[in-house]
Amino acid sequence: MKSIQSIIIILLTVLLFSCNKTQNNTTITIEDGKIGIIGYESLMSKTSIERTLKRTYQDSVYHVYLKDYNREWNWHTSMKNSSAEWFCLRGNDTLPFNNIRALNIMAAENKKINCMLFFVTPEELVQLDKREFGYERIDVTDKVEELSFKGGSVFVYKAKQDHTYDYQEENTSVLHQSYIDLVTNACDSIGKEFRDEFEASTLPYNKEVVVSSLIHKNKE
Structure with missing residues (x-):
């Protein structure tokens, strides 16, 4: 009897770990003519993406984790040459x-951030590249924790070096x-658990730099 019970326990253990491995290593085939x-940050919003693409987004959307990155409020653009x-x-x-700040990602071993994964066409990617001023698009196909991909690549926007803020100028x-508020x-809109994970995986900003109103006047 003990022998039969032991065999059952072993089989159940194998099945349990096989299921977990399958769930955590799902392979997605990226459709021809699509890019992940x-x-x-603002690109987590389906509504925001639709405004840029000027169409209703009807493709798949995935809640994923990006490995080996922290999220920081250290993208910046200088207003000095405005x-x-x-x-x-x-x-x-x-x-x-002098500078306006926004979100960015920074390499951080053994860290991860919660994100959303969308798919667009090469032509639409050009529109997103224009929108993401001061960022460069980098390949993170092998950095998505739960998924592997075939047939295409997955990218994320990271601040260019000259748009990565130096906190000495705080x-x-x-x-x-x-x-x-947008972020x-x-x-x-995704859910409370997603918001909690966002807060936990994002380095806090200095509340003293937050402003509600901006004013500009033309230079003479």
Whole structure:
């Protein structure tokens, strides 16, 4: 009897681990003429992607984890060469600033971030490249934790070196509340668990750099 029980336990153990392995290593065949795009900030929003693509998105969407990356609010673009002078409101003060900040990813071994995976055509990818100013598109086909792919590649946008913020200039940068709201609303539209994972896998920002209003005037 013990021998039969032992065999049953072994078989159940093998089946259990086989199921987990299959679930965690699902292979997706990327349709010919399609490219995978990982969204970890505003691109997490299906609505936001549809505005850029100017169509209803009807392809598959996957909730995935991107391995070996942290999410940080350290993308930036300088306003110094703008045709206008930029100011922010802090309390009753109108103050100049040099940089606007947004989300980025940074290499971080053994870390992971929750994201959304979409599929677009090469022509639509050109539109996304234009939208993601200051970012470069990098191949992360082998960095998606649960999935493997055949027939195509998966990309993510990472800030270019000259658009990766130097925190030594902290007092010259601002993070606009409307951008924070855009990102967090995208998380909330997916679900509370997704939002909680977003917060846990994103380095916090300095609340002192957050502003709700921006003002500009043309340079003389």
